[in-house]
Amino acid sequence: MAPTAKFWDRMANRYSKSPVADEVSYQKKLQTTQDHFHPDMEILELGCGTGSTAITHAPFVKHIRAVDISSKMLTIAQDKVDKAGIDNITFEHSTIEDLNVADQSIDVVLAMSVLHLLEDKEAAIAKAHSMLKPGGLFITSTACLAESMGWFKPILAVGKFFGLLPLVKFITVQDLTNSLINAGFQIDHSWQPGKGKSVFIVAKKAG
């Protein structure tokens, strides 16, 4: 099993029980996302974790395909969905890198707290762009640690070496914005709740 999957499998139980770091901002991001939804929409969520975001959004769309590298995360997510009687979320065990999705088949791609964990975020953004229908949206909340947590880089490198911490890329808001624009997106909305907080971006594929 890949080290990334192993790490997130180990984290899954603790992750499912830990509170959201900034609940007020999280709720605002959920609301802004839902403002873009229609009942007939097909959503794809990359790195869905234990499914909390997908579960919140499910009543507002037709279907959510939610993908994660960690089978343990997905087991917890499926259990929550079964208990809640939700029938329009399909969980899928896959890496973002290996995911197979037909071009121009998705209305909204969500990537919450995952882009900074990828070796190649540009490839993931390009893939999302191909999957989206013309006019489709890529919505992401991404930790941009280069601006405030540079000192943490050596600690992360040691932690990653011993398998105690995941791969984390230190990116800036500008870097992420450039990657989205270079992939062909237009930035509709960009909001960073405070210094060092995750940036929330709604990016649109030209229609």
Ligand SMILES: C[S@@+](CC[C@H](N)C(=O)[O-])C[C@H]1O[C@@H](n2cnc3c(N)ncnc32)[C@H](O)[C@@H]1O
């Ligand atoms: C910080 S958690 C965020 C989970 C969820 N999106 C949320 O906001 O609570 C990152 C998630 O991304 C998943 N992940 C990391 N790298 C991945 C990859 N290459 N492909 C698919 N999922 C990945 C992890 O398993 C984990 O569930």
